[in-house]
Amino acid sequence: MAEGGVRQCQHCAVPPQLSLRTVNSSRSAFASFLFAPLFFQLYEAGGPPPDRELFRCKVLMKSFLGVFRSLPSLEKTVGKCLILLKPRASRLVVQLHCKYGVTKTHNLAFQECERLQAIFDTQRCTSSLCAPARVLAEAVVHFPPTLAEVTLGTGPGGKISLRNYVEDEAGEPSKTMVTELWLAKDEFETVAITPGSHITFCLKEFRGLLTFAEASNLPLTIHYDAPGRPVIFTLADAVLEVHLVLATLSDPESSLQPPTANGVSHLPTPSEDFTDDLESYMIAMETSAYEEGSGVPPSPTFPLCTPHPAESDPEEEEEEEEGAVPGTPPHKKFRSLFFGSVLTPGGPSPAPTQEVLAEDSEEES
Amino acid sequence: GEPYVLAASLDNARHLSSLLRAVHFQDHATCFATANGLRVTVEDAKCIQANAFIQAEIFQDFAVQEESVTFRINLSVLLDCLTIFGTSSLPGTSTALRMCYRGYGYPLMLFLEEGGVVTVCKINTQEPDQLLDFDFCSTKVVNKIILQSDGLREAFAELDMTSEVLQITMSPDKPYFRLSTFGNAGSAHLDYPRDSDLMETFHCNQTQTNRYKISLLKPSTKALALSCKVSIRTDAQGFLSLQYMIRNEDGQICFVEYYCCPDEDITEAEFM
Amino acid sequence: MRFRAKIVDLACLNHFSRVINTIAKLAKTCTLRLTVSKLYFILSDKVANGGVSMWCELCQGNFFDEFQMEGVAAEHNEIYLELVPENLARALKTAQSAKAVKIKLTNKHCPCLRVAVELPSLSSSSRIVTHDIPVGVIPRRLWNDFREPSVPDFDVSIYLPVLKTMKSVVERMKNLSNSIVIEANLNGEMNLKIETDLVSVTTHFKDLGNPPWSNSAQDRDLESMAEARIDIKKLQQLLAGQQVNPTKALCNIVSKRIVHFILLHEDVSLQYFIPALA
Numbered sequence: 084m085a086e087g088g089v090r091q092c093q094h095c096a097v098p099p100q101l102s103l104r105t106v107n108s109s110r111s112a113f114a115s116f117l118f119a120p121l122f123f124q125l126y127e128a129g130g131p132p133p134d135r136e137l138f139r140c141k142v143l144m145k146s147f148l149g150v151f152r153s154l155p156s157l158e159k160t161v162g163k164c165l166i167l168l169k170p171r172a173s174r175l176v177v178q179l180h181c182k183y184g185v186t187k188t189h190n191l192a193f194q195e196c197e198r199l200q201a202i203f204d205t206q207r208c209t210s211s212l213c214a215p216a217r218v219l220a221e222a223v224v225h226f227p228p229t230l231a232e233v234t235l236g237t238g239p240g241g242k243i244s245l246r247n248y249v250e251d252e253a254g255e256p257s258k259t260m261v262t263e264l265w266l267a268k269d270e271f272e273t274v275a276i277t278p279g280s281h282i283t284f285c286l287k288e289f290r291g292l293l294t295f296a297e298a299s300n301l302p303l304t305i306h307y308d309a310p311g312r313p314v315i316f317t318l319a320d321a322v323l324e325v326h327l328v329l330a331t332l333s334d335p336e337s338s339l340q341p342p343t344a345n346g347v348s349h350l351p352t353p354s355e356d357f358t359d360d361l362e363s364y365m366i367a368m369e370t371s372a373y374e375e376g377s378g379v380p381p382s383p384t385f386p387l388c389t390p391h392p393a394e395s396d397p398e399e400e401e402e403e404e405e406g407a408v409p410g411t412p413p414h415k416k417f418r419s420l421f422f423g424s425v426l427t428p429g430g431p432s433p434a435p436t437q438e439v440l441a442e443d444s445e446e447e448s
Numbered sequence: 449g450e451p452y453v454l455a456a457s458l459d460n461a462r463h464l465s466s467l468l469r470a471v472h473f474q475d476h477a478t479c480f481a482t483a484n485g486l487r488v489t490v491e492d493a494k495c496i497q498a499n500a501f502i503q504a505e506i507f508q509d510f511a512v513q514e515e516s517v518t519f520r521i522n523l524s525v526l527l528d529c530l531t532i533f534g535t536s537s538l539p540g541t542s543t544a545l546r547m548c549y550r551g552y553g554y555p556l557m558l559f560l561e562e563g564g565v566v567t568v569c570k571i572n573t574q575e576p577d578q579l580l581d582f583d584f585c586s587t588k589v590v591n592k593i594i595l596q597s598d599g600l601r602e603a604f605a606e607l608d609m610t611s612e613v614l615q616i617t618m619s620p621d622k623p624y625f626r627l628s629t630f631g632n633a634g635s636a637h638l639d640y641p642r643d644s645d646l647m648e649t650f651h652c653n654q655t656q657t658n659r660y661k662i663s664l665l666k667p668s669t670k671a672l673a674l675s676c677k678v679s680i681r682t683d684a685q686g687f688l689s690l691q692y693m694i695r696n697e698d699g700q701i702c703f704v705e706y707y708c709c710p711d712e713d714i715t716e717a718e719f720m
Numbered sequence: 721m722r723f724r725a726k727i728v729d730l731a732c733l734n735h736f737s738r739v740i741n742t743i744a745k746l747a748k749t750c751t752l753r754l755t756v757s758k759l760y761f762i763l764s765d766k767v768a769n770g771g772v773s774m775w776c777e778l779c780q781g782n783f784f785d786e787f788q789m790e791g792v793a794a795e796h797n798e799i800y801l802e803l804v805p806e807n808l809a810r811a812l813k814t815a816q817s818a819k820a821v822k823i824k825l826t827n828k829h830c831p832c833l834r835v836a837v838e839l840p841s842l843s844s845s846s847r848i849v850t851h852d853i854p855v856g857v858i859p860r861r862l863w864n865d866f867r868e869p870s871v872p873d874f875d876v877s878i879y880l881p882v883l884k885t886m887k888s889v890v891e892r893m894k895n896l897s898n899s900i901v902i903e904a905n906l907n908g909e910m911n912l913k914i915e916t917d918l919v920s921v922t923t924h925f926k927d928l929g930n931p932p933w934s935n936s937a938q939d940r941d942l943e944s945m946a947e948a949r950i951d952i953k954k955l956q957q958l959l960a961g962q963q964v965n966p967t968k969a970l971c972n973i974v975s976k977r978i979v980h981f982i983l984l985h986e987d988v989s990l991q992y993f994i995p996a997l998a
Contacts, residue, residue, distance in 0.1 A: 146633025152606055160602070174634065183599060184641040192634040218842070225814045225849050260807040261832075264849035270842060525919050528895045532923065534888035565885060567923040 099128070101166075104199045105144060111330035112288045113201035122322035124163075138168060140193040142175055150177045150189045160185075170195075201328045203315050208306035210276035212243065216296035216303050216318075218270050223290060225264055232332065233289070235305070235314075236281030238265050243274070248283045248332070272302055282307045283332040284314050292316055292327045299323075310334035454481050454517045454549040457509040461545040461560060463696045464502060465530040468523065470674055470694070470704045471498035473667030477523040478576050482516045489579055490523065495709040496664040497580050498671070506700055517549065519573040521556060529569040533562040549573070582707040588683040591618040591652040593625055597675045597692070599646035603627060603638050604669045607662060613711050614662045618682060619655035625680075629662070648677065658686035659711040668692075671704040686710035721799055721857070723754055723825040726786040733821055736783045737812035738963040739776070739988055744809040745961025746774055746992070751858065751866050752833075754789050754799040757781065761805065762866045772954050775869055775991040782987040792860060799825070800858035800866060803833060811835040811851035819846060831855050869993065872980055874972035875946035877933055878904040880981075881925045883969060886912075887959035889923045894952045896921065899997055902955070903947035904973055906930050906940055914952070931970050946973045948996040955979075958992050966990075 101123075103116040120126035151157060160181040167176040173194075179187040205211070222245055226233060232248035246263040268274050296303045296318050307314040311333025318325045458464055471477070471490045480487045485503040504510040533543045546559040558569040607614065611629035618625055625640040625647075642650045668690055672678060675692035682688055690706040727733045743750060743761045753760040763774035780787045791797035815821050815837040822836045832852040841847040858866075880886060889912055893900055897914035904910040908928045914921050958981060966983040973979055974996075981992040 143633060146631075149606070149608060149633055153602070156602055183644040183646045185599065185644065185646070186637075186639045188637045188639070190634045190636070222847075227810055258804075258854050260804075260810070260854065261852040262811070262849065263852075264847065266847060267841065267843040267845045269844060270847075522918055525896060528892045529919065529921060532889055532892045532921065533885060563882075563885065564927070565881065565889075565923060565925055567889070567921060569919060569921045571919045572917070 113328040115326045117324040119322040141196045142193045205306040208308045211306045213272040213304040220293045233286045234283040284329040452548045453513045453551045455511045456507045456547045458545040461543040467500040470671035471500045497707045499705045501703045518576040520576045532567045589681045592681045594649035594679045596646045613659040615659045617657045618652045620652045660708050668706045722790040725784045725823045727821045728785045732783045740809045741963045744805040752801045771995040773993045779987045802856035807853040872974050875975045876904045877972045879929045880969040900952040901949045903945040907942045946975045950994045954994045
């Protein structure tokens with residue numbers, strides 16, 4: 084998760100299974116890891132109620148990551164890892180039992196939170212691709228490490244192309260090197276894409292997921308729709324299910340097309356100076372406590388990918404009423420691109436940033 | 449004979465430079481030479497002192513004309529000079545060193561030679577500093593543990609630097625030896641049982657919990673990285689001594705020692 | 721104007737990319753001059769930027785399996801392009817296992833040097849990666865700015881010591897000082913010196929040998945040193961950037977004016993000029 088640059092907070096929900104979720108500060112990326120109880124040697128669902136019930140909390144990504152900092156040394160030294168969620172003490176305890184009888188105990192502070200869920204439905208995506216992680220990992224190495232966005236599309240002869248996204252600067256020829264590569268259909272396990280379709284998304288998060296997918300030797304499925312709709316990367320085995328949802332750049336030319344099912348988002352703009360230090364974290368905690376206590380309604384929101392919300396279909400309206408949300412709006416760097424094309428400039432929301440990380444929703448999807 | 453109050457030769461300059469790097473957390477160091485060898489001392493914030501000891505036997509030739517010779521020198525410059533031919537030369541080659549000092553007011557002269565190439569350095573010296581006296585003697589030691597450095601390296605590399613202090617608990621009872629940090633992320637404890645294979649010696653007479661500024665202890669990681677064993681001792685006032693045993697490429701043993709004052713403003717509230 | 725070239729041999733490809741990496745370390749942007757038989761990478765920095773200049777020359781025949789070019793006119797059968805060598809280096813970086821690399825001058829949206837890399841893949845067809853490197857085409861009236869520099873009328877010419885040793889000495893000295901004095905005589909001796917308030921350091925090299933130039937000053941005293949003080953960063957850059965291990969390396973010193981380095985590796989020659997500081 085953090086390799087994808089998503090390092091703001093981490094979210095876990097206990098019974099009936101452990102799920103780790105995170106969204107980046109500009110909410111252009113959402114990741115979820117769902118572990119089946121069988122993933123663990125032992126999985127116990129807490130003590131008597133209310134502890135038995137579904138429990139959600141968020142932990143600073145940096146802290147959580149600190150526990151597992153060096154993977155090679157973890158593999159060498161750690162024999163057993165014990166994770167305890169102690170709601171009463173507001174602590175997430177991670178205990179590592181290492182070689183030579185050494186025990187490392189990390190007591191991580193957390194805050195309870197509401198459900199964090201991006202709205203996406205892979206079934207409704209018009210295009211999907213599935214490939215061994217290695218194929219995709221070998222493809223992205225050709226792009227410079229600093230490259231922000233990449234465009235996935237179809238090429239001549241049914242080939243799949245990846246190309247670095249270059250911002251058009253008022254018709255001026257760009258000084259940026261453009262790299263493009265083509266993958267033959269038979270390098271994929273399945274290819275079901277709309278001819279001529281293309282999407283642009285952040286490479287960094289994708290690289291992060293690829294690293295994980297490659298290490299776990301799982302094929303990766305990419306579901307996408309029209310430009311501006313989120314792209315969903317999934318991988319799964321018997322005990323683990325992973326989703327990464329990324330915002331895609333909307334295509335100015337096709338922005339008039341009617342909205343489809345995915346990623347309708349009603350969010351306030353992210354605060355300008357969001358930082359993930361403790362201070363802002365604490366402030367955010369207070370804010371959300373206040374919001375809960377005073378029953379302040381959800382903050383004013385912007386329709387992100389729907390320039391004509393009135394035209395949205397009834398199904399979508401339903402979803403909105405359920406109060407679900409974070410689709411995958413823009414990454415900070417994306418923002419000008421996104422909001423520039425979709426929102427009126429200079430229309431920030433007065434709402435506190437953190438609040439949207441915890442929208443209510445009825446049930447787990 | 450020679451006009452030098454200090455003259456020393458060393459077949460492999462790296463034996464000196466790697467030890468000096470283990471105490472290099474400030475630009476300036478005080479060098480103190482007696483017939484027994486050379487001690488290089490670095491201090492910071494009147495709270496921490498690091499000493500690298502290079503016994504006379506490590507040198508092929510070590511001559512001191514006075515009872516003791518002391519001068520202050522820029523350690524960064526000295527290290528750049530000692531490693532002028534690189535920090536890792538090809539196997540089978542090494543940098544030979546001759547080091548001379550004429551006395552107060554004179555520069556320290558270094559003659560380095562590798563593969564027929566000669567480098568001559570003149571490093572200006574300064575008036576020595578008044579050094580801290582920790583008065584840490586083995587008779588006052590309350591608790592003492594000797595650990596294999598392997599067991600501590602990772603712990604120090606991964607210290608939560610958002611914690612202001614490193615808390616060290618040494619006790620005849622559980623948790624025996626515990627390192628704790630209290631950072632933004634919450635607290636973390638690292639427990640070493642007394643019967644661990646990492647533990648070479650365990651002499652703890654009373655339960656002591658002391659805190660040390662983590663920023664002051666962090667530089668000792670450099671010494672830890674080179675060492676094979678570390679001795680951790682505390683006295684009744686909570687002063688800490690970390691002694692690192694370092695074996696060089698030729699199998700010779702040298703020591704680097706760090707002394708640290710306990711952090712005075714302990715707030716009991718955070719104990720857990 | 722046309723240009724297309726192809727490398728198939730892996731050893732040639734790796735050699736070529738090492739040359740490009742060296743260039744990329746020395747120049748942010750440079751001029752690529754193409755002729756029928758040779759490629760040149762040229763940097764001529766303005767005096768304001770330190771006045772460093774570089775001239776790197778390679779025979780195309782030693783690298784390319786195919787090489788076709790057509791200049792602006794039959795009597796001026798050359799092409800001058802301005803490019804960022806780092807782009808070329810990056811394009812070649814992931815081409816280490818390529819079956820073939822083609823380089824082509826194109827002009828779709830803007831003039832580009834297109835590097836097309838054919839990589840082996842698990843599928844029946846190869847994987848193709850293309851990199852479009854934007855280039856500026858330099859008009860003929862400016863070609864004169866990029867003429868081969870003449871070997872200066874030096875006081876002393878000397879072979880350089882093992883570059884690895886020289887590099888580590890210069891790197892340490894760079895930590896201590898901004899400028900370095902390089903001095904040498906016709907007796908095969910060279911010294912590198914720095915001096916500051918804190919420290920003075922001199923490294924003495926001997927038995928280096930002096931190249932037999934026909935025009936060299938015969939009447940010069942063998943022991944007398946010619947010296948120049950130069951920007952230590954420029955020298956360090958030259959030494960750190962070396963990815964091609966030169967078979968011959970030498971330097972020519974014009975007292976108090978310029979130091980001219982020549983690095984030769986079979987078919988590649990690199991000349992680098994660092995002006996003396998006042």
